[in-house]
Amino acid sequence: MITRTSRFRVGGSLWASGVSIGACVVALLSATSAQAAPVEAAAMPESGRKPVIAARQPLPAPTAPEAVEVSGIRRAFTHGAAQHLPDADTRLTAERLTERGVVDLRGLEYVAPNLTVQTINGTASTNFYLRGLGFNDFTQNNMGPVVTYVDDVAFPYSTMASGLMFDMADVTVTPGPVGTEHGQSTTGGEVKLRTNDPTDTFHYGASEDIASYARSRSDAYVSGPIAHGLSFRLAGQVRQGGGWQTNPLNGAHLGDADSWALRAKLKWTPDARTTVMFSGHVVRDQSEVVGGVPVARLIGSAPIPHLGWTQTEWSAKDAFTDVIGRRHGLKPSENNWFWGADLHIAHDFGPVTVTAISAFETEREAEFTDQDATAAAQADAYRTIAANSFTQEVRLANSRGGDRLQWVVGAYYQRSRMNQAFPFDYTDYLPARGYMQVSTFGLNQEATSQFGHVSYRLPRNVTLFVGLLHEIDDRGITGLTSRIYGGRTLNFHGENTAAAQFAGQVGVSWQATKNVLLYYKMSKGFKAGGFTANNTQVQAQLDPFRPETVLTYELGLKSDPIPNVLRVNAAAFYNDFHNQQILGTILIPNYGPLSQLTNVPKSESWGFEGTIDLHPVRHVFVTQNIGWQRGNFQNFPTVNRAKTNAYYARTGEWKAINDNFSGVDNGQPKLTLNGQLDWRQAVSHDYAVEFGPNWVYRGAQAMTPGGTGFYRLPPYFLLGAHVTLRPASDRWQVTVYASNILNRQYFTSGGQATTTYLYIPGSPRFIGGRVSCGF
Template identity: 75%
Template sequence: MTLPLRKALFLSATLLGPSLSAVSGACAAPHAKQTGAQTGHSVPPKHSFPSARPVLHEAAPHRPARTPAPQNLQSHNAETIAVTARRTDFAFAAAQHSPDADTRLTADRLTQRGVVTLRDLERVAPNLTIQSINGTASTNFYLRGVGFNDFTMNNIPTVMTYFDDVPFAFSTMSSGLMFDLADATVTPGPVGTTHGQSDTGGEVRLRTADPTSTLHYGVSQDIASYARSRSEAYISGPIAKGLDFRLAGQIRQGGGWQTDPQNGAHLGDADSYALRGKLRWHSDDNRTTILLSGHFVQDNSQVVTSQAVHRLIGTAALPHLDQTQAEWSSRSQFDKLIGRPEGLKPSEHNQFWGWDLHMDHDFGFAKVTSVTAFETERQGEYTDQDGTSRSEADTYRTISANAFTQELRLGSSNPDSRLQWVVGAFYQRSRMKQRFFFDYTDYAARGYMMATSFSMNQESTSEFGHISYRLPHNITLFAGLLHEIDDRSLPGLTSEIFGGRTRSFHGESTAAAQFAGQVGVSWQATKNTLVYYKMSKGFKPGGFSANNTQIQAQLDPFGPETVLTYELGFKSDPIPNVLRLNGAAFYNDFHNQQVVGTVLIPNYGPLSEITNVPKSESWGFEGTIELHPVRHVFVTQNIGWQRGNYQDFLNVNRAATNAAYAKTGVWRAVNSNFAGVDNGQPKLTLNGQAEWRQALTPGLGFDIGPDWSYRGSQAIAVGGTGFYRLPPYFLLGAHATLRPSSGKWEVTVYASNLLNRSFFESGGMATTTYFYIPGPPRFIGGRVSYGF
């Protein structure tokens, strides 16, 4: 049926109630940029209260987080709207026809599951592990078991992070930007033939809300246990004809849950704020769009500190701590050396800012897109890595880095054409300076403070192309190719012992040029069933381990990593709007896989070093089940399983070397070939949620249900067992939400780690101890939001 616009919207709101908000963003922002992140892994619309009523056509909502249905909409191009009576309980319907294993998430699902940092994404995607480095804002990614612990964060990550099509050369640059999101996509496997930068593990793409052509504003306040507070606000609307803006901000405070049993000191409070602004101009015919964005983040938060689990060197007893306890120390001499206040707690002192410029023009036969970006980070991180009140491995790190990227691509503009294609080029230039300060005063074998300083220069270019063609009988062939050249250098490194000698090491450089690509076929077997097969080659450049350097050989660059991935998958809606099943199986054949191995320095001890495994492999599967079995019940379950092993890897056996030292008191390397040894990544990951949705009145709805996640054990050293391996854990959460059909407000109460389980998120080695980073205890909180 066709009605005048306002009358149609009024009638739809009356008939559909809250379901209108699932598509209101498409009407509110007709010029908003449409990306591939909108077509995928489904989540039911937030305001879909079960009732006997029609639902607007299209399941993938495109709207800012918590933005209600707009009022008094005006169309620039038409005065009518078609309303189709079709029930669509699962979101991202169009992506069911895309041959990929992507996990796609709406802003509502991210909010509902409490995804406020990058690390939280592992609770909503299969086969994904994201871990903090020593409890700090710096993160490491593992996807399908592909990844490594880059403790110096000066190398290209195995899994690339994108914000609004901008790849972040150093994942720490994304800290503090997880607010005012539109959606998120997790892509496993080799990438780089359609956009951005080549990588072997995959990518995490986050898209923030764009400006709207009608006025919107909203605020939300989240308060929880341990005086944790999260505040967000946004305003969006027109400035002039064709010119729209959006301004959003976030403040995070409190939430520290660790205490020192020696003196009752408190640790872990957040203290950060962030701002993001966007300005968008579009031509009258909507063929040209220019979007300028900028952001600023200041983070002075305290960090979660480690718990020592094993003493490698020395005889001092380790502290006996419960889940919420930790010990730390900061000597006044060390505070003075690093220029920080006396009594410094483990904490961040970080500042991030950047800008990006998107320009699109549709020529009719093709669309050209340019993405220019500049990102910076200024970090100051203090961590107590020995996990005791002694100064055996206290560390302060400063980082000054920036990255410039430019992408230009040209592709088909008609999504219904049998032929789809894109060609493009990508350029990146990054610069970094780091300085590590170490306090070893209470470590008898050293008894000094020292610093390691280095800088790094990097530049890369790549060209890529991807093409697909739909044959008769719904068969589509696709292929892509990438060529990348990467050059990076470490001009020099200095290691200084204060009150002692200074060592200077000569510079190193490394360069690589490689091809990567993809070829595959998909078949739309039925209207609701897609099967596909593809082979992908991924490439990741080499780099440097540049931490506590004692000998020149430690600065030898590690080589590039390549992987050949075979993937077989399917997507299906066997019972439309009742059951959705998606799954994929994969096999990874690695050459020179980059992992953190061990090097032994004579008369010094073992140190971690990024190295190459000549030959290794991994295999597994992931799947998603979405179920709407009865009127009020909605269930989502992600399943990830992977196994892998090294096929040829000669390296220092850390466990055997440490055991030999414990017996003899002399450091002697014990080398082993780890052929056949498990790669140490979690074999099983599970996460999901169930929800009961009830319409209390014609204009008021109620949601309630649990969520859960499980991660298997993970090695923190090659071949790790015992304390060299993080134990598995299971976490349970729950929420209850009350909201009107207008979507203007909502009230939620929630709990995370409902059973108050003690668990550990990551781990590592300091000079004298092995440590784990504990996860947070139970949090109970409430969230209130309002928008117009």
């Protein structure tokens, strides 16, 4: 039997490592002494080649038992049923995530095309871009164009999903407008995480991953029945160490992880038609963050520091830590709690299945970052967020999957409340400021939507489909103040914005042959407006940005021209935007430029993405993702930050230099490539080995509209590899791996504070080993 492994942790890392390793040793001894099943299956796959142990089947459905038989036919490729769906989704098994070392949201960009997931100033907070659509929201008080789901629950603020990628079943990345079949309406798409459900038979497992820089990742799970129709699952993780940065001024160390998380699920099936699932989770994160590398400064006489790749500078003045209530000598770090619970109820009435999902999520975040990345206090920031979100979804769907007519209708409600505070230390930012300041505000938001989607299968394998969505969103910002400690206080009146719009989809698909699907669809996406609330100096900064709409045209192909040997999936798209939301610039007289979320009246983007899976010979398995996109602003009058900064550097005067960026590239990476090659070989009757490289390439990305030079993140290429030994039973496995083998310096995101521009570096070479087991 193949069983998936997960992790568990409550105490310190040493205890967790001992439990994980001990459990795996017991499993290894048990598996070794037992009579193992043959490595190679007796049945022949469609390709005519005898499969080896690593060619696994897809993960089971959520309600199915977790184990699958080894002795049957093993496909080279997963998600065969999805090859008949008209979408451009990237579907990733838990196995693929483990092979590529994807343990957080940030890592997903290395296994999906046209996806960018960037940390904000090296913290746990993230911004998503899919097909180039997304925005940089430092305050994280707006819903992004790409929404994260965990077990069918939408997280309106991406940081809420931090720390939840453990005990995974699979991940699906969906590009383009969504919302006519479930959940939250968005313009850019969604990232859906699905975790493992309780099982009807008893299972447990653990994993321990130890790597360079004293990094430790421990995971475990236990799952099984409690009584007839009642089962449970408890899973957890711990992350420790791994900090690879040092401060050249004092040799201090930065970047160690220090987090733990627990998830519990309880499933009740009172009868064959009803399923009730209750789930709860908690995440505690006190990890240090990744420090930045300053690349340019426009104000101040002191030069920016020249740092080695693994070096960064930071500071925390005692006066500032006293103000924020933290200890002296504070390092850039998190101090976060995330918790939540959800209830899923589904009942099959025969012709109709009714599903209801209720969820409550809470975020208590406190982040200290040195945003100028120097020993001076020029932009040291401490952000606190207290937020919660309640969502309720009800949908009805056709229960008979074989009917020509398929349909789903439903309604969705979302309500959130948030309070934020932003203390800044500018005491060394001279002659411009030289003080400490705090901005505070509250946010109230409420949205409702109704949706429906219908498809009808015509003769000759042609299917027509149409979807419609209507959403109402109302939000307001309240109580915003900006106060200088020992000085003046600015009070701003609240602002509100509301929107009500339709979105939808229409398309056609044709199953040309058994293994070839063609489709075309047009989709209109809608996303509500919002506010910029960081470091507010004038009332105009609180003017809400308008809702964003996009009309997307997509042509796609899904094909298995040589079953179990070659799979080619591809989609081409064109996006026609109105009021696209991006991070722009506002100039405050006698103060300087500040970032502000704004609208581009008219813009466009186009491109394609594709995945090639290849099993050319018996032992070789290759996956290659390709993403290419271009985009232009067609009408975008705004402040040119580069020219405005240059004017100040020449004259010492702040003056807004305005431009229309019509015809200027949108700055998103034009080419993204990622893939891997595996050699899967039986080394004896009972054991098999897998090994091979993986790779990532990402093109340059502009940090500001039309950005060049240091306003642009450089491209990079990374190479990794792994070797895994496993028995035929697959009850345990041992892996040795390396990431960034070439030890290349690269930068994953960028930022700006005052007039210092910085890059956030990626990690150097890591070499590690992982032992996992499961029963």
